[in-house]
Amino acid sequence: AQTIHQWPVAEIKAVGSPLSLGCTIKGKSSPNLYWYWQATGGTLQQLFYSITVGQVESVVQLNLSASRPKDDQFILSTEKLLLSHSGFYLCAWSLGWGPAETLYFGSGTRLTVL
Amino acid sequence: QQKVQQSPESLTVSEGAMASLNCTFSDGTSDNFRWYRQHSGKGLEVLVSIFSDGEKEEGRFTAHLNRASLHVSLHIREPQPSDSAVYLCAMNTGGADRLTFGKGTQLIIQP
Numbered sequence: 001a002q003t004i005h006q007w008p009v010a011e012i013k014a015v016g017s018p019l020s021l022g023c024t025i026k027g028k029s030s031p032n033l034y035w036y037w038q039a040t041g042g043t044l045q046q047l048f049y050s051i052t053v054g055q056v057e058s059v060v061q062l063n064l065s066a067s068r069p070k071d072d073q074f075i076l077s078t079e080k081l082l083l084s085h086s087g088f089y090l091c092a093w094s095l096g097w098g099p100a101e102t103l104y105f106g107s108g109t110r111l112t113v114l
Numbered sequence: 115q116q117k118v119q120q121s122p123e124s125l126t127v128s129e130g131a132m133a134s135l136n137c138t139f140s141d142g143t144s145d146n147f148r149w150y151r152q153h154s155g156k157g158l159e160v161l162v163s164i165f166s167d168g169e170k171e172e173g174r175f176t177a178h179l180n181r182a183s184l185h186v187s188l189h190i191r192e193p194q195p196s197d198s199a200v201y202l203c204a205m206n207t208g209g210a211d212r213l214t215f216g217k218g219t220q221l222i223i224q225p
């Protein structure tokens with residue numbers, strides 16, 4: 001069975017500090033990977049997607065970056081956090097690329113920037 | 115850009131009574147629709163995917179799609195307190211990367 005693990009579960013960080021969030025998918029080879037973000041009271045927005053190792057496409061510009069160093073790993077990071085980065089970050093995977101594909105989500109990381 | 119509106123924002127239903135949630139979208143070009151739910155502080159759980167007009171049932175969850183009226187609904191049969199969560203409607207207008215979510219309906223099931 002496929003499992004998706006996100007870390008950390010929660011973070012409290014200072015404005016201007018760096019951030020690194022991680023996501024690992026087990027049990028599925030070469031999945032498509034996604035980062036989503038949900039501001040408090042807001043709508044889920046896709047930030048990045050990746051079809052293959054080393055390739056990441058940006059969807060929304062939020063002064064964040066993403067990388068896929070391994071087939072099963074997706075990293076979200078920034079060197080300087082902003083207050084507006086607070087929210088809930090979700091990693092997701094899909095088997096393929098077509099419109100019929102379902103996205104499966106991790107448990108998320110709650111980020112509070114003070 | 116495709117817009118997704120969910121109603122109501124919040125719904126309280128007694129345990130065992132049918133719960134009905136609604137979602138309208140801005141145009142009929144969407145390929146498929148999904149209902150997810152999100153328990154507080156948790157990730158998303160996919161409930162039902164529906165690709166054509168009509169009805170799709172997954173256990174106690176039934177989705178109804180009517181593209182002509184730009185409407186998709188979710189009905190939860192015999193809801194339990196553990197079904198209390200935020201329910202999100204999502205639609206796809208292309209590849210798996212083009213998924214648009216609604217803001218969600220907060221569902222509370224009272225014992």
